[in-house]
Amino acid sequence: MLLAAIFSSTLTSKLISAKEKANAQEKQAQTLYEITSSLAKTRSIKEVISDSMQCLSNLFGCDVICIITGEDSKKLEAKTLQKNTGNLHNGELDKDQLNEFIAQYYSVPIHVQDKKVCIICLPQEVADIKQENGYLLDSVFMQITIAIEREYLNKEKESAKIETEQERFKSNLLRAVSHDLRTPLSVITGASEILLHRLDNPEDINVAQGIFEDSIWLTRFVENILSLTRIQEGRLNVVTQLEAVEEVIAEAIRQVQKHSPNHNISVNIPDNVIFVNMDSKLIVQTLINLLDNAVKHTSPEDEINVAVTLDSDKVWFKVSDSGTGIEESSIDRIFDIFYLTDNHRTDAKRGMGLGLAICKAIVNMHGGEIYANNNATGGASFYFFLKR
Amino acid sequence: MGPLFLIVEDDLQISNFIKFSLDSQGYSCLEASTGKAALNALANEPVTTIILDLGLPDMDGLEIIKKVRTFSDLPIIVVSARDQDAEKVEALDAGADDYLTKPFSIKELLARIRVIFRHTGAQDKEVQSVYKFADLEIDLAKHRVMVRGKEVHFTPIEFNVLALLLKNYGKVLTHKYILKEVWGSALDNDVQSLRVFMANIRRKLEENPAKPRYIITEVGVGYRFADE
Numbered sequence: 001m002l003l004a005a006i007f008s009s010t011l012t013s014k015l016i017s018a019k020e021k022a023n024a025q026e027k028q029a030q031t032l033y034e035i036t037s038s039l040a041k042t043r044s045i046k047e048v049i050s051d052s053m054q055c056l057s058n059l060f061g062c063d064v065i066c067i068i069t070g071e072d073s074k075k076l077e078a079k080t081l082q083k084n085t086g087n088l089h090n091g092e093l094d095k096d097q098l099n100e101f102i103a104q105y106y107s108v109p110i111h112v113q114d115k116k117v118c119i120i121c122l123p124q125e126v127a128d129i130k131q132e133n134g135y136l137l138d139s140v141f142m143q144i145t146i147a148i149e150r151e152y153l154n155k156e157k158e159s160a161k162i163e164t165e166q167e168r169f170k171s172n173l174l175r176a177v178s179h180d181l182r183t184p185l186s187v188i189t190g191a192s193e194i195l196l197h198r199l200d201n202p203e204d205i206n207v208a209q210g211i212f213e214d215s216i217w218l219t220r221f222v223e224n225i226l227s228l229t230r231i232q233e234g235r236l237n238v239v240t241q242l243e244a245v246e247e248v249i250a251e252a253i254r255q256v257q258k259h260s261p262n263h264n265i266s267v268n269i270p271d272n273v274i275f276v277n278m279d280s281k282l283i284v285q286t287l288i289n290l291l292d293n294a295v296k297h298t299s300p301e302d303e304i305n306v307a308v309t310l311d312s313d314k315v316w317f318k319v320s321d322s323g324t325g326i327e328e329s330s331i332d333r334i335f336d337i338f339y340l341t342d343n344h345r346t347d348a349k350r351g352m353g354l355g356l357a358i359c360k361a362i363v364n365m366h367g368g369e370i371y372a373n374n375n376a377t378g379g380a381s382f383y384f385f386l387k388r
Numbered sequence: 389m390g391p392l393f394l395i396v397e398d399d400l401q402i403s404n405f406i407k408f409s410l411d412s413q414g415y416s417c418l419e420a421s422t423g424k425a426a427l428n429a430l431a432n433e434p435v436t437t438i439i440l441d442l443g444l445p446d447m448d449g450l451e452i453i454k455k456v457r458t459f460s461d462l463p464i465i466v467v468s469a470r471d472q473d474a475e476k477v478e479a480l481d482a483g484a485d486d487y488l489t490k491p492f493s494i495k496e497l498l499a500r501i502r503v504i505f506r507h508t509g510a511q512d513k514e515v516q517s518v519y520k521f522a523d524l525e526i527d528l529a530k531h532r533v534m535v536r537g538k539e540v541h542f543t544p545i546e547f548n549v550l551a552l553l554l555k556n557y558g559k560v561l562t563h564k565y566i567l568k569e570v571w572g573s574a575l576d577n578d579v580q581s582l583r584v585f586m587a588n589i590r591r592k593l594e595e596n597p598a599k600p601r602y603i604i605t606e607v608g609v610g611y612r613f614a615d616e
Contacts, residue, residue, distance in 0.1 A: 182469065183399050186491035190405040193494050194412065219491050244583050246590070246598045247605040254604070254616075267598040273587040275580075280607045281473065306598070 028136045031059055035140055039147040048151055049118060050088055052144040053081040056122065059140065060129065065105065065121040067093060108141055112149045120144075171229035178225045185222065189215040216259055220292070224354050227285065231361045238282070238365050242275040245308055245315065251280075252287035253306070262300040265291065268307040276315050276386050282362045283386070289355035290319040290382045297380065298323030313388055314368075320381035325374045334372050335360040359384070391505075392434055393417040396426040396452065397441040397467065402490075406439060409494045423447025427455065437504060438464045440484070442475050450475070450482055457483040463504040467492070473608045480562045480609070487560065487609075503558030519554050521615050524593065524602065526554060533592070540592045545570065549585055550593075553603070553613035562610040586611060 035055045042048045053064040061083060068077040078093040093101060098119075105121035120141075129137065192211040199205045246269055253265050287306070294304045302322045309316045326334060335356050356372075363370045363384045370384035393410055397403040398421045407417045418433060420426040423444045429435065438456065442449035453464055466479045466487040476487050485507075486500045517529040525534040528551050533540050542550065548570045553561065563579045571578065586605070590597040604612045 182490065183402060187401040187405055189491045190402075190409070190494065194405075194408055197412070197494070216491075242580055242583075243607075244587055246587065247583070248607060249598050250600050251605055251607045253599060265599075267596060269598045273584065275583070284607050 028139075031055075031136065032139050032143065035059075035143050039143055042147060042151070045117075045148055045151045045155070048144070048147045049079070050081075052120070052147070053079065053088070054086075056120065056140070057081050057083050057086075060122060060126055062123050062126070067098070067102070067119045067121065069098075069109075069116050069118055110141070110145050110148060112145065112152050117148055117152075167232070171232055174225055175229045178222045178229075181218075181222050185215055185219045189219065213259075221354065224289070224358050227282075228354065228358050228361065231358070231365065238279045240277045240279055240366070243278050243280045243283075245269065245274040245276055245317075248278070248280050248283050249287060249306055249308070249317075252284045252291060255284070255288050256291040256295065260292075260295045263295050263298065263302075263304055264300070265304045265306065268305065270308065270310060274308065274310070274315060276388060278366055278386055279362075282365075286359045286362045286384070287317070287319065289359050293355060293382070294319055294321040294323065294380075297321060297325070302379070310388075311385070314385040315388055316383055316385045318381055318383035320375060320379060320383075322375070322377070322379040324380075325378060326372060326380045328374070331372055331374075335370065356382075391415055391436040394420060394426065394429055394433070394435040394438045396420045396423070396438060396444065396449075398422065398443070398445050399441070402441070402467075406497065409497055412494075413498060421445075423449075423452050426452060430456065430460075436462060437501070438462065440464055440466050442466055442468045442479060450478055453479055453482045453484050463507075465497075465500055465504065477562055477564075477609055480560065481564055485559060499558075506557070507559065516555075519557070521602065523595075526550065528554065535593060542589075542592065546585055546589050546592075549582075550589055553611060557613050560606050560610050560612040564610075566610065 035052075038051050038055060039048060042051050049066055049068070053066055056062075057064045063083050064081045066079045066081075068079070074095050076093045076095055076098065078091045080089045080091060081087070082089070102119055102121055104124075106124050106126045107119050107121045109119045110117050126137070189212060192208050192215060195208040196205060196212060199208055249267060249269065253267070257263070257265065291304065291306070298304060298321045304319070304321045307316075307318045307320070309318070359382075360370050363386070366386050368384050368386045370382065372380060372382050374380055393415055395403050395406050395410075395417055397406065397419070400421070403419050403421070407419060410417050418429050418435065420429050423446050426438075426440075426444075430438075440449050440452060444452075449466065453466075456462065456464065463486075464484045466476065466484045467490060468476050468479075468487060469490050476489075480487065485504055488496060488500060517527060519526045519528070523536045526532070531542075531547055533542055533547070533550070549566060552566060552569050563582055567573060567575075567578050567582060586603060587597070590600055590603050593602050594600045601616050602613060604614045604616065606612055
């Protein structure tokens, strides 16, 4: 009988504790559900934060402070939610005092993409609750992190969209302008050439020569802009086929020597015919830009050399000269768009920034890389590889 | 009567510039700004050479070439923008004689015209058999090629390609045209073998194959025999 009584009482207490447990679990589930559904409706990071604070205040019946750490300023934004009034109060906190401040509380930092977005501060007593009920607290903070992360990604997507639109507008404008420049440039080039042939006075010829040379420079510049806008928009799909390297190099040299007949360009290529998969027009343009660049930075008595060498899986093209070389500090940025070196001769030798940026874009499109450095013996070398 | 040029170009400025260049050489010109006006001029005037812009407001330049070729062999020089490679090749295959890429210089234009005149003149005469250049002598009848004083062996196909280029001295020949003339077919992947043949020919003729003097590659279009 006693045994039966003991047995039944143990059973009863077990039942009671099971019921309590179930009740507690139901409450937790209810709380989590409330938080999740309220956070799902929020539309901005600000809203997520204020809603989270409200939920935490309801859950623990306490004041909640949230410090926004995302911004990079000396003063941090500190929001306080009072449990009695339910009012949200905006305050400030010096960055230097941050550590001291959060030490007074049970503080939980919220990280999104390895970045600390905010710190939520609760009374120290909450730490005790955590010991009994760690699961609930962790879940709540996880829900908050997820909601903030979602808003973060939305914001990033939005600004990426705006940026793309701006980029597209910019390249459309550039292209339209460049396109319309072509015809008048043809006419200016032609008309100045006619003058060159007709004039007798050396001074007049000089003037016409200036117009002629600059119009040719401008024409190349316009072609480069057109190519670049097309490359950037990805409209210029590379149509590659096997091309003979020597033909591509010969064409590039021929084009460059049309306008710079006084510079001597030497070539070293392997004896065997080398075929490489490429869009020949684009690689010719790359070589023209590199050669033009070399011509700009050399005098006719300097040397310009084009060399091709083979690796096990790469074909290397190298354009080197014995001219003024590249300023060491600008080597890293020389392929950036519109980057011009502060070289003392820059003023007279315009436009290298765009030309080199196009070289890089074209080579990268082919799966290759392009590099620049100064030669030990003076002058600069530009080299790139294409895959065999 | 001297040659009469027809300039077909919708951009007045460019048309004026070409006219001006030709005038300066003492050539007479007519101008047409539409395809319709061009065909009209061709029907009524003794035009001897056409300079044709491919982008016309009312008609595809290619159509004009095809129409002209149904009744006449008169030389056509095509003028096109740089990013119109495909159109250029199509125009050449449709029967255009040569092309110029904008912006072109007077020198280039006049050089193309000289080449054309040489060809139209040569048609009446016997086909030339011996070609001599600074360090090159080629006898088509005897199948003999002398490079810098030494005879160089050419395989039959290599020789046929060389002969074709020489007969069209100065003129750009498209890949398709060369393949058709020499191999009798023009499959796209044959262009690859043509490149190999051209590379071999260059190695036999040129001192430096990467800086050729005679066999000039027009990338994306074809080849031209020149003496640069």
